[in-house]
Each structure stands twice: as C-alpha cells, then as structure tokens.
Amino acid sequence: MTDPLLAIEGLSVEFKTPEGTARAVEDLSLDIPAGTTVGLVGESGCGKSVTSLSILGLVPTPPGRIVAGSIRFQGRDLVSAPAERLRRIRGRDIAMIFQEPMTALNPVLPVGRQVAEPLVVHRGLTRREALSEAAGWLERVKIPAAAQRLDSYPHELSGGMRQRVMIAMAMVCRPLLLIADEPTTALDVTIQAQILGLMLELKTQLGMSVLLITHDLGVVAQMAEQVVVMYAGQVVERADARTLFDRPFHPYTRGLLRSVPRMDEGGGDSQSRLYEIRGTVPALTTVIEGCKFADRCRHAFDRCRTRRPPLLTVGGTHAARCWLQSQPEKRRAA
16 A cells, blocks of 8 residues: 555644643544545534644644654654745645635735745746736636736635635645645535535646545535544544445444434424534543543443543444444443
C-alpha cells in the first residue's frame, strides 16, 4: 500500500486556561489517502478545528501547544518543521477554507488582490499576471462578472459569493490537500448545495485530497469516502462512509444519526420529536478515568466508568472506542 498523503499519529493538543489544562485533542490518529475526502464529524468544541490548525502549524502558542504525536505530510513531519517550511506549505500544498469568510477575508483589501496573493508569494507571478489568473478562478467558482468583481470588497458580496472567493483563494495554487472547516455554515440550503457541488467538481478536476470538517452528517454523506467521528477531543469511531451510515457502532455515532430528520420516518411531521442525546459534553479541563461518553450513554456499565476504552476493531477498517465491542451483550435494545 502507498503511504497516505497526510498521516496523523497520536496527536494531543492542550490549552492553558484559568480553569486548568484543556485537553482539546487527545491521542488522535487519522490518515488521508491521496485523492480521498475524509469527513471529520462532531459537536462544536470536540477538537475538529484544533486538529486542522495543528496541521497548518497555526495553534496559538501560548496558550496552546502540541504535547504529543506527529503529523506527516508526504512523509515529512510538520510538528517539528521550521516556521519557514510551514509558510511555504500553507496556501501552496495545503490550503484551507475557513468557517466564516467575513472574518477570514481582509475587509480593507479587494477580493481580487486577496485571491492573487498566493500566486505572487508561492509561484512568483507578477501582480498583473496574478490578477489575471485570479479573475479566471473567480469565474471558475461561478462568480458572475468575475473580472469586474476583482475590485469588490468582502462587504460588497453576499455570503455565498464570499464563500466562493474563499474557495478560489484556497484553490488558486492547486493544493494537494484542502481543509474545509464548516464550508457551508450559515448558508441557505440552495447556496449550500451549489458550494458542495463546486467543491466536488474541483476535487475531481485537480485530484486533490480533502479534510472536510463539519457537524452536518448530510454533508458528510454527500462528500466523504471515509468518516472519523470525534467526541470531547477523542476519535470515537472511524470507518468508510457506507459502513458508518449503514452500521454505526458507537452509541454517540448512533445518536448523531438518529438526530437527523428523516422525512420517510415521520421526521418531517411537526408532531414528531427528534432523538435527543441527553446531557452535555464534559468540560475539556475535566479528568475522566473511563469513557468520556459514559455519563450520556444508555448502554454504560461499570467498566465504562473506570477504564478508558481504546479504539477497538469492529470489522476490517471499522473501529470504535467502546467497551461494547468486547461485551456486546451489554447493549440495550433500541
């Protein structure tokens, strides 16, 4: 087998806070093969975005720091890489679409200049050449009258257009890996579908890999070949997308899937109630001896509260961080 484009092994990231040490990511491992989309799923605050910032070397230090693990891109470790090498990689080999384009885009610079900047920095184009190519990319991401939009400022564009500018800026250097952090948050469903379709089209054309960070399982089902589910800083389940949606194993994953409205099962009925995962995510500063999901899990038994489960193989490449794998008789009927 060929090595993955990106391989994260045992990554742990901590933040110093007034309440104590917050363990934002704990012992995370995941691989992203070339040409593959991996969906990273979980509630807000589970460590998804911190993982992406770790890949790019953007964890704010202090208060944060990577305390363990490796992140290997094309076989070379990024955690120990010098700052200059990381600057060369960011935007050229690894690019990112941030969650909120209005804060990610510079409000006082025209969007054309912002899309052109990576071409000047990473490919050595002149400003005129870069702006010409930027116009082509704005057209490619389906912004009307693209050449005229080069001089527009972010506040003059709609939310959907700003997100398209972010995509153009990320794609302009044809990166090997695209990190998309909640790329359709705050967009209406019509624009969301257009943005996702655009991302799929560009991925196919350029043959790149994608790390798709989201809490939206519908987006994951549409976009990803592999899925990694996070909870309270840990990976709790990973599998190929078809397996995860057809045969989820971890109680948290099952709860997430049951929380999605289903029109064919009465989910569109105004009188029906969505499934609720009771309780709240534990604070990242809390030290938990057993399973972090135990207090919210209807299947939890004594072992869950005293021993932290490792990722256990469910079958093939399907793994879950759950003691039910070793004691399936403890699982209660739905």
